[in-house]
Amino acid sequence: MNSTKTLWSVLAALLVLSFGVLLWAGKQIYQDAPPLPEKVIAADGKLIYTRADIERGRQVWQSMGGMQLGSIWGHGAYVAPDWSADWLHRELVAQLDQWARTEFRAAGFDSLSGEQKAQLEGRLRERMRRNTYDPGSGAITLDTDRAAAILAVSKHYESLFGKDPATAELRENYAMKDDTVPDPEHRRVLSAFFWWTAWAAATERPGTDVTYTNNWPSEPLIGNRPPASTFLWSAFSVTFLLAGIGALGWHHAVTHGRGEEPHRVPEFDPMRHVQATPSMLATAKYFWVLLALFLVQILFGAMTAHYQVEGQYVYGYHLAQVLPYSITRTWHTQLAVLWIAVAWLGTGLYIAPAVSGYEPPYQRLGVNVLWLCLLVIVVGAFAGQWLAVMQRLGLDYNFWFGHQGWEYADMGRFWQIFLFIGLMLWLFLVGRALWPTLRTRSESRSIVGLLFLSTVAIGLFFGAALLWGEKTSLSMVEYWRWWLVHLWVEGFFEVFATAVIAFLFTRLGLLPVGTATVAVLFATIVFMAGGVLGTLHHLYFAGTPTAVLALGASFSALEVVPLAYIGFEAYHTWRLGGAARWVRRYRWPVMFFIAVAFWNLVGAGLFGFLVNPPLSLYYMQGLNLTPLHGHTALFGVYGMLGIGLVLFCLRGMKPYLAWHESILKVSFWCLNVGLAMMALLTLLPLGTLQLFASLEHGYWYARSSAFMQQPIVDLLVWMRVPGDTVFSLGALALTVFVIGLWIFPRREDELRELEREERRAETRPAARGDR
Numbered sequence: 001m002n003s004t005k006t007l008w009s010v011l012a013a014l015l016v017l018s019f020g021v022l023l024w025a026g027k028q029i030y031q032d033a034p035p036l037p038e039k040v041i042a043a044d045g046k047l048i049y050t051r052a053d054i055e056r057g058r059q060v061w062q063s064m065g066g067m068q069l070g071s072i073w074g075h076g077a078y079v080a081p082d083w084s085a086d087w088l089h090r091e092l093v094a095q096l097d098q099w100a101r102t103e104f105r106a107a108g109f110d111s112l113s114g115e116q117k118a119q120l121e122g123r124l125r126e127r128m129r130r131n132t133y134d135p136g137s138g139a140i141t142l143d144t145d146r147a148a149a150i151l152a153v154s155k156h157y158e159s160l161f162g163k164d165p166a167t168a169e170l171r172e173n174y175a176m177k178d179d180t181v182p183d184p185e186h187r188r189v190l191s192a193f194f195w196w197t198a199w200a201a202a203t204e205r206p207g208t209d210v211t212y213t214n215n216w217p218s219e220p221l222i223g224n225r226p227p228a229s230t231f232l233w234s235a236f237s238v239t240f241l242l243a244g245i246g247a248l249g250w251h252h253a254v255t256h257g258r259g260e261e262p263h264r265v266p267e268f269d270p271m272r273h274v275q276a277t278p279s280m281l282a283t284a285k286y287f288w289v290l291l292a293l294f295l296v297q298i299l300f301g302a303m304t305a306h307y308q309v310e311g312q313y314v315y316g317y318h319l320a321q322v323l324p325y326s327i328t329r330t331w332h333t334q335l336a337v338l339w340i341a342v343a344w345l346g347t348g349l350y351i352a353p354a355v356s357g358y359e360p361p362y363q364r365l366g367v368n369v370l371w372l373c374l375l376v377i378v379v380g381a382f383a384g385q386w387l388a389v390m391q392r393l394g395l396d397y398n399f400w401f402g403h404q405g406w407e408y409a410d411m412g413r414f415w416q417i418f419l420f421i422g423l424m425l426w427l428f429l430v431g432r433a434l435w436p437t438l439r440t441r442s443e444s445r446s447i448v449g450l451l452f453l454s455t456v457a458i459g460l461f462f463g464a465a466l467l468w469g470e471k472t473s474l475s476m477v478e479y480w481r482w483w484l485v486h487l488w489v490e491g492f493f494e495v496f497a498t499a500v501i502a503f504l505f506t507r508l509g510l511l512p513v514g515t516a517t518v519a520v521l522f523a524t525i526v527f528m529a530g531g532v533l534g535t536l537h538h539l540y541f542a543g544t545p546t547a548v549l550a551l552g553a554s555f556s557a558l559e560v561v562p563l564a565y566i567g568f569e570a571y572h573t574w575r576l577g578g579a580a581r582w583v584r585r586y587r588w589p590v591m592f593f594i595a596v597a598f599w600n601l602v603g604a605g606l607f608g609f610l611v612n613p614p615l616s617l618y619y620m621q622g623l624n625l626t627p628l629h630g631h632t633a634l635f636g637v638y639g640m641l642g643i644g645l646v647l648f649c650l651r652g653m654k655p656y657l658a659w660h661e662s663i664l665k666v667s668f669w670c671l672n673v674g675l676a677m678m679a680l681l682t683l684l685p686l687g688t689l690q691l692f693a694s695l696e697h698g699y700w701y702a703r704s705s706a707f708m709q710q711p712i713v714d715l716l717v718w719m720r721v722p723g724d725t726v727f728s729l730g731a732l733a734l735t736v737f738v739i740g741l742w743i744f745p746r747r748e749d750e751l752r753e754l755e756r757e758e759r760r761a762e763t764r765p766a767a768r769g770d771r
Helices: 002-032 051-063 083-104 114-129 144-160 165-173 184-202 228-255 278-282 284-310 325-356 363-389 395-401 413-439 445-466 474-507 513-531 533-539 546-558 561-576 581-611 614-620 625-653 661-697 711-718 720-743 749-770
Strands: 039-042 047-050 139-142
Touching (some): 002 474, 002 513, 002 533, 039 144, 047 051, 047 184, 083 114, 083 184, 139 144, 144 165, 228 546, 228 614, 278 284, 278 325, 278 363, 278 625, 284 325, 284 363, 284 625, 284 711, 284 720, 325 363, 325 445, 325 474, 325 625, 363 413, 395 413, 413 445, 445 474, 445 513, 474 513, 474 533, 513 533, 513 546, 533 546, 546 614, 581 614, 581 625, 625 720, 661 711, 661 720, 711 720
Parallel strands (some): 039 139
Antiparallel strands (some): 039 047
16 A cells, blocks of 8 residues: 555655646747747838738638648658758759859759859758848848748749649659649738748857757758767667666566465456446447448558549549548548547447446446437538538638647547537546545555546647637647647557456456556556656657757656556456456457557567667658558557457346457457558558668758659559558458447356356355355
8 A cells, every 4th residue: 555655655756746847848948939920021121921821821722631641840641741851952952043044154053063053052051051030020030042942842842832734753752633723812821831931940040050940850961960960869868768777677577476365257247247337338329330431441541542643533433533632531531540549548438337337327328328429529620621621611600610730639620629529428428437446445446546547638738729729829829739739649548458458367367466457557657757748759859949859858858667567567458368267358358469469569669769869760750660660560559459448348248248359369460560560561661762762862862753753652652552551451240240240149158157157156155165
């Protein structure tokens, strides 16, 4: 008991300190964000852009899909270029070509001698990196040569985002539909926004020799290369990682070597007599919807991947004008989060009455109302996003009902508020069902308390999506967006799942309550130690100061440490599968939990740390090594976890039905093998090729059409088909299995035998007493 109280105190102190530092970092980001000028003028007084142009251009960018079509500062999709890096390089080349023609009468910069090139590059570097922003007037003043280059690049983008035949091939290479932005004025102001993001990436922050984006992206023409701080804090991050794993290894050796008495597994299933309440049975529809969302997500994922090789076509069908890339990718990424979230929402609603044995009044009604709300949110948000991308909604309504343009936070503000209200309803339903257990002093109270607190955090922390406005600075939007994506999904959902699994294992009698309580609290402390401040590793190059880079590098390394802890427990979990005959009934949920441990180590751990240190992320951000980590961590960890939890709930809902083990076996191995094939045959080799291109030529080239249209890239993208096919078979097998429980139910003969043995065991003591 004393150790439990100590762990609770440590966890509370850790959270207060970590969030205090995270909020302090947010203040620094707010104060040091790249300024938005009131006007941009040429040295001769000619007006180039106004603040209104840049802000309106950002609205246009968001409405067309934002980060789902190309990227800004490295965050977003991977087929079209990073618009910040692309604009910057085009502007640099335009100025160099102009100088080469006027000063050396050459055809262009590439035809000059090495000495002549060095002379012009030196001048370019000095002019581009110089900060001419005047805080007093709010004006940025540029020389006339640069103004001419901006005009030339702007014309290119106005052509590209329209339907000009001159850029038709480029649109196809970028998987853009014709007339992505039909309004000519909207195309002009869109260019203003792209220019501003490139200006921040090339202009030195006052008082420093690094740009607002910490010299990102890599651009040799102006000396954009990793600053010294990226080397320093990358080295420290590796040191912290080794120290954390060493400390964890020592802790594991000490705590597992105390000679504790072996735990005796019950002879019969302790949960065999749990009666599913009406509200628990009502959660079945959540799992049906989950499967539908999962299958549709896979479909849109296949379409999104295929656009990369056929541009505006999918297997010969011209779908770009109806379902453009930016929509299929939006729905693919959002559905991934939604179906996994539905798994946990349904699990919470199912587990709460099972924990307490209490069915609150109207609980089933609440479960059904929440389910209907989720359907309305999905349909409404997706319809608004389609109307926005097709440019039929209008900019005035886009922020509220259309497409916000932020990856994983794309839905309009109205739908975000609606979803937040739905999560508050979920919190209320779960909390009131758990309340009797929370008020009762029992050995499992700490686990239930942690389960309840993680439920509170999941409900409340989605509120981070409501903390930015339509005109909030780009850096602050990124700050709050990663609160949502990183803390909500990777933080508190992880704690919720850990508490649920621990509770289930203790209720099954597979783990002693005291041991499980200490393990869960300790795991939560380790998760949060790196997870809260590890949020900042997403913000190295988002217009943030060096302090953010230092904190993010140091603590994101510690995020890998709990993954090793999970690995230590995986083998023990596997051994539980043979602890008693009845445990075999839970084999496949446990198998999916073991898969979580594997992908935690590989996807979140190895592939995550591959891109986490500042120096590596400087070159890898926005390359295919990023989705390598994203796919293997999001589905490998959270997807597998969601499926495992669903299977546990289904076992409780249908306790007397035989499971088609062969179908689950096919599902399990197809999902895992398909995910591995996707990662190893496409994402890893393609990302590695892009990394070499970025190192050798600059980031712009690794994301350019010239690189992405190479035959080797097409081959690697086509290599996704076998993995995607195997993965899809796994999802279909899971669907067939779940449908079969309702359509073709079959009573389990082995369970009948176990019940007979239980009855015989219960009567034996009485018979001996009679004698």
